[in-house]
Amino acid sequence: MKETCKSIYRICRDHANLNQDEAAEKLDVHTHTLSNYELGKNVPPDEVILRMAKIYGTPWLPLLHLKENTLIGREIFPNIEVTNLPEAFLKFQAEISDIHPLESEMRKVILDNRIDEHEIETSETFIKEVMEGIMSGWSLIFSAIEKRPLLEQRSQVFTLGR
Template sequence: MPEECRNIYKICRRSAGLTQEAAAERLGISVESLRAYECGQRVPPDDVVDLMSILYNALHLIAWHARAKNAMYSRVVPEIQPKSVLEASAKLTNRIFAFAESHADRRLMRIAEDNVIDTTERAEFDSILEDLQEIVEAALELRCAREN
């Protein structure tokens, strides 16, 4: 796991204002196990990460964990950053409006209507997919937003 991913568990625990001892007790695991997860010596099982996300009020921890644990997941699902509800809402709305204003939906339908993406259409198709990926990322950030 990359260095920044090793500490996601620690970052979320600290953001929740919990000590390792308090978190371990509430998670039903040993302090040694939690320390090993936070130092990158071991990867926590999914059920523990699920409990962490609830205890730490950090839904984004699940996405970070899945990306760090599975390279295939990270090829499909964008990396999300924790945001407030306001920030995430504004980002999503801005991405949707930009997509609509560019008429990308209509361009996508023109490309797809013959069920073939030829070499002359590929660059535009890939650009549209990048725009859609930004919308998905923004929607996931809103889904995981904290009410601060």
């Protein structure tokens, strides 16, 4: 497990102003078990991660957990980071502005509902820029959520699917 992973659970618990005993009780795990998660001795199961996110008011924790603990997470979410809000916003704007010049070319590519051999480079460039925009969008979302008051965070319904 990476060094940074050893502390993401602790950082989130601290964010919620809970000591280990309080958090363990709310999470329905033993204090020793929680300590092992925070020290990186064990990886928490998905159910515990989802409870942590809800109880700690840190909806971005599951993605950080996936990014730090799974190859798939590292591949899908390589550049998601929680940063200061102005920096996250400016990065998002910059990434989105990189997409705009490509829109006209991409419209021509997708008009016939397929991507031909000579259109692959255009589509790959467009997809790369859209992915960068999506990653910076996630960073902006998580940075904004982190800056809200704790009670508002806890009432937020946050899902990645459906």
